[in-house]
Amino acid sequence: EAQVTQNPRYLITVTGKKLTVTCSQNMNHEYMSWYRQDPGLGLRQIYYSMNVEVTDKGDVPEGYKVSRKEKRNFPLILESPSPNQTSLYFCASSLVGYAETQYFGPGTRLLVL
């Protein structure tokens, strides 16, 4: 089954404790992206990657890091989480190309205390 998976689905942590949210896709997509969803703001792009070893900032990259060492994986790293990073996070992937359909993961609910 073609899908995007994220782990963990739920995470409660404390301020300053480094964490990683994994994202993996099995569709051989070049493009991958991370979004965060907050009430009233919709989804906003954090980082994206057009291919292996190629990443770039989205609209809200502060406090986040990413890496793309393999085509299928695109982890999101929070080196020192803060309460304002409490949010719902989505990973998405697609073929590279204008208006290619993006496939979303199931979301990761993060609470930073």
Added chain:
Amino acid sequence: AQTVTQSQPEMSVQEAETVTLSCTYDTSENNYYLFWYKQPPSRQMILVIRQEAYKQQNATENRFSVNFQKAAKSFSLKISDSQLGDTAMYFCAFMIKAAGNKLTFGGGTRVLVKP
């Protein structure tokens, strides 16, 4: 900057009736796509319908249709014969060619279908 505005935070509709969700956007680009995504309580993002800006004919997918008014930069979604399974958050989004695959989303409209 590209922006998407959904002015209705919440809407309710009786089962089998019709509801229309509004969306306006702002861009100086001419080449773009518009989308409506559904997010049910499971939180999964599901593509409902898409519209290319160059196509004048409004897109339709079963009970879902759009009213695309390019000059007014308006892209409303009509849900006909509403079903209980349509209860969800709905997001309007667009993608401009110059920004690659990036989706810009509105704030969302929560739709509640009542039995």
